[in-house]
Amino acid sequence: MPRILVIEDEDKLRWALQRGLTDEGYEVEAVEDGGVGLAFAMQGPFDCLVLDLMLPGNDGIQILRELRAGGFSTPVLILSARGALEDRVRGLDLGADDYLAKPFAWSELLARLRACLRRKAAVESGMLRAGRVDLDLVHRRASCGSRQVELTIRECELLDYLMRRVDQVVSRDELAREVWREPEAVKTNIIDVYINYLRKKLDGIGAPALIQAVRGVGYAFRAKS
Numbered sequence: 001m002p003r004i005l006v007i008e009d010e011d012k013l014r015w016a017l018q019r020g021l022t023d024e025g026y027e028v029e030a031v032e033d034g035g036v037g038l039a040f041a042m043q044g045p046f047d048c049l050v051l052d053l054m055l056p057g058n059d060g061i062q063i064l065r066e067l068r069a070g071g072f073s074t075p076v077l078i079l080s081a082r083g084a085l086e087d088r089v090r091g092l093d094l095g096a097d098d099y100l101a102k103p104f105a106w107s108e109l110l111a112r113l114r115a116c117l118r119r120k121a122a123v124e125s126g127m128l129r130a131g132r133v134d135l136d137l138v139h140r141r142a143s144c145g146s147r148q149v150e151l152t153i154r155e156c157e158l159l160d161y162l163m164r165r166v167d168q169v170v171s172r173d174e175l176a177r178e179v180w181r182e183p184e185a186v187k188t189n190i191i192d193v194y195i196n197y198l199r200k201k202l203d204g205i206g207a208p209a210l211i212q213a214v215r216g217v218g219y220a221f222r223a224k225s
């Protein structure tokens, strides 16, 4: 049973998260104070943190910074009313795994949480799976059944990013920022070029049409083509 730590000072939301996530089969600890939350997180072990940003005691950004500085790699899903791009980028830069702006749909929270937990399992095993495709992050190989193909570093990072967000649309801006780590990359066709490389390689191992273009937005890796 995955253990989740919720750090959220808004009573109604904290109660709803505790009850809702428990109903989903998670083991949940929920605290309202940032300082208490940080201490809990460090005692762990937790499989994922659901972290608010504006908190009494230590705020969410401080908690995240201290955890990462202390070598804790627990996945962190930030949950905050501060949906501004700079807050989101700051959180992700500090090592948050994902960011969800309030108010959010319950189904979206569950999907993001599952993605964080899959990511943790993948990092621990070095393997990632989405649909029929397996990605070996250590040897940089994608496989489908008995067929496999080697990937370049960039191809592997791009596929890794898309597969972790299976069935979610990822914008070209996000790919430029998170995979290329150069926001300006979005102004060239480099992302589309690499998407085509990946499509050809996946096609070659019998997993065609999984990376779909979403017009005017970006791309999505589909579990099923």
Ligand code: CA
Pocket: 008, 009, 010, 052, 053, 054, 055
């Ligand atoms: Ca708050």
